[in-house]
Amino acid sequence: MNVKNYVRFEFFSCPENVSFARSSVGAFAAQLSCTLNDIEEIKLVVSEAVSNSIIHGYDNRPNEKIMVTVSIGYDNSLEIAVEDFGKGIEDVEQAMEPAFSSDATRMGMGFTFMKSFMDTVNVISEVDKGTTVRLERRFALASETDA
Amino acid sequence: MNIDCKNIYDTLIIRLTGELDLLVSEKLREFIDIKIKENQSRVLILNLEKVSFVDSSGLGVIIGRYKKISAQKGKMYIAGAQPMVEQILVLSGINKLIPLCGNEQEIIKNYREDGV
Ligand SMILES: Nc1ncnc2c1ncn2[C@@H]1O[C@H](COP(=O)(O)OP(=O)(O)O)[C@@H](O)[C@H]1O
Numbered sequence: 001m002n003v004k005n006y007v008r009f010e011f012f013s014c015p016e017n018v019s020f021a022r023s024s025v026g027a028f029a030a031q032l033s034c035t036l037n038d039i040e041e042i043k044l045v046v047s048e049a050v051s052n053s054i055i056h057g058y059d060n061r062p063n064e065k066i067m068v069t070v071s072i073g074y075d076n077s078l079e080i081a082v083e084d085f086g087k088g089i090e091d092v093e094q095a096m097e098p099a100f101s102s103d104a105t106r107m108g109m110g111f112t113f114m115k116s117f118m119d120t121v122n123v124i125s126e127v128d129k130g131t132t133v134r135l136e137r138r139f140a141l142a143s144e145t146d147a
Numbered sequence: 148m149n150i151d152c153k154n155i156y157d158t159l160i161i162r163l164t165g166e167l168d169l170l171v172s173e174k175l176r177e178f179i180d181i182k183i184k185e186n187q188s189r190v191l192i193l194n195l196e197k198v199s200f201v202d203s204s205g206l207g208v209i210i211g212r213y214k215k216i217s218a219q220k221g222k223m224y225i226a227g228a229q230p231m232v233e234q235i236l237v238l239s240g241i242n243k244l245i246p247l248c249g250n251e252q253e254i255i256k257n258y259r260e261d262g263v
């Protein structure tokens with residue numbers, strides 16, 4: 001990606017910060033040429049990835065670090081990276097299957113939503129080191145939708 | 148998140164305002180479960196008209212309440228979901244378990260006709 005603009009922020013892994021993270025990314029992503037519905041979808045995937053870091057990565061410990069980096073490309077693309085330094089994922093492929101959850105009370109839809117609303121979902125994880133979820137999507141340019 | 152609650156006979160109406168995510172999911176779960184127990188509710192109507200955001204933590208609460216009320220042979224309905232909220236209710240398949248309706252009145256009219 002040829003980066004036009006980016007932001008990076010880090011915050012504690014407390015549930016209060018989930019809405020902060022998604023709203024902030026949503027506000028930044030408004031620089032893209034995209035629809036309001038696209039922004040809602042972006043907010044949803046950020047909410048899923050950040051919630052996963054809190055719930056799974058850190059087993060709900062509220063004082064750990066989560067880092068979010070958002071980049072906007074000249075080609076009207078968006079890249080979001082959500083990084084934690086928690087317990088990591090043993091089997092990434094299994095974790096990403098629809099309806100898979102290591103927690104019986106949860107639905108296992110987080111990765112499914114991320115895959116539905118983004119072009120690519122890339123997970124890099126190491127047990128006891130942490131997890132980075134990288135989400136990418138390119139939005140149509142005005143010149144592509146006209147005509 | 149603001150929770151407003153109303154009982155009409157054995158029907159529990161829960162009206163939510165705000166965003167339904169990890170922060171509020173636990174409180175909401177507890178609140179609804181207490182009300183179901185107190186009221187011995189047989190029908191749960193979840194009004195989402197004023198809910199601007201739901202993620203999978205929120206969906207977890209919704210599906211959990213559905214399972215609970217179904218286990219007691221009760222019914223659950225969702226009223227007034229906004230387009231983005233409706234989209235994820237459909238994507239998650241929740242709409243196949245819990246009917247999505249336009250508004251509360253529509254539901255009450257329907258289940259009276261069903262003889263619930
Ligand atoms: N940041 C993370 N750290 C550790 N495990 C994770 C992380 N994100 C996801 N997982 C694992 O992947 C599974 C699937 O995630 P997801 O699709 O969001 O479903 P859910 O959150 O409902 O369990 C989780 O149950 C968990 O085991």
Ligand SMILES: [Mg+2]
Pocket residue numbers: 048051052109110111203
């Ligand atoms: Mg999740």
